[in-house]
Every structure is written in C-alpha cells, then in structure tokens.
Amino acid sequence: MAQQLLALRQAGVDLEEFLPRVGEMVVNVRDQVVANAARVARDGTEEWVRVLRETLPAGPVREAILASPSWPDMAADMAKLDSRGVDVRGLLAAAYDEGLGVDQAVARVLAAAPATASRDALTSYGPLTTGLDLPMNLALTDRARALR
Numbered sequence: 001m002a003q004q005l006l007a008l009r010q011a012g013v014d015l016e017e018f019l020p021r022v023g024e025m026v027v028n029v030r031d032q033v034v035a036n037a038a039r040v041a042r043d044g045t046e047e048w049v050r051v052l053r054e055t056l057p058a059g060p061v062r063e064a065i066l067a068s069p070s071w072p073d074m075a076a077d078m079a080k081l082d083s084r085g086v087d088v089r090g091l092l093a094a095a096y097d098e099g100l101g102v103d104q105a106v107a108r109v110l111a112a113a114p115a116t117a118s119r120d121a122l123t124s125y126g127p128l129t130t131g132l133d134l135p136m137n138l139a140l141t142d143r144a145r146a147l148r
Contacts, residue, residue, distance in 0.1 A: 048079065051092070
C-alpha cells in the first residue's frame, strides 16, 4: 500500500486531498451494503443472492449486480427461469465466462501492441482514446508533457 501511495504522489496526486475522499467512499459503500441488505430482506431475494454468490467469484461484477437498483427484477426473472426448468446457475456461469473472455481478448490485444509503446501508453489505449493521436512514448509520470 505504501508503494501505491508513493506512486500516486509521484504521479501528482495530492494525497492530503485524496485520502479523506477515500474514507468518504468507504463510508458510502458501507452504507450502500447495509441498505442493500435491508432491501434484499424486504424484497425476498435472499435465495437468489445466495445463488449468485455461490456461482460467481467475488469481485466487482458480482457486487455491482447485487447493488443494482434493478436487482429485484433480475432475481424475479431468475425465479421465473428456474420455475421453467432453466439451469440458472449454469446460465450465470456461462454469462460470467463470456465476460471473462472479453477481458482475456483485451489482454491479448494489449500484449500484442508494439513493444515501443510505454506501459502508460498501452494502458491508455481503449474506447476513450478512439480517434486520438496518442504518442507511442506517452509517459504519464511527466504530467505537463502528457497533457500537452
């Protein structure tokens, strides 16, 4: 963690401004988790929360699904599918694998990028950079140069 904080500082992040905001984010996430737990208990989706947690690995995808305002509708749809004899666990696992396949494809493309590009330039390439003329030697550690 100390190395990550040092890297942030070297990248020009004002840690005295950043760290208190991290605390605010943690409090907001905690509050959302508590609210979500109350909502799940209220809307009767406990069984589907358990199925999702048992089927998908822990991580941001699973938690985003559970925190989504449309979670009760998704749980109701899963219940309907289950009542029709659909293997909901298999469906969830297949959907996750498809998403994982996208991640792996992106990683392969980044790995195949020209070796002359800096690490920062490689990680900068993506949907938000479409149409931009990014230099191959873009180094985000030199903030003024990178912004120019």
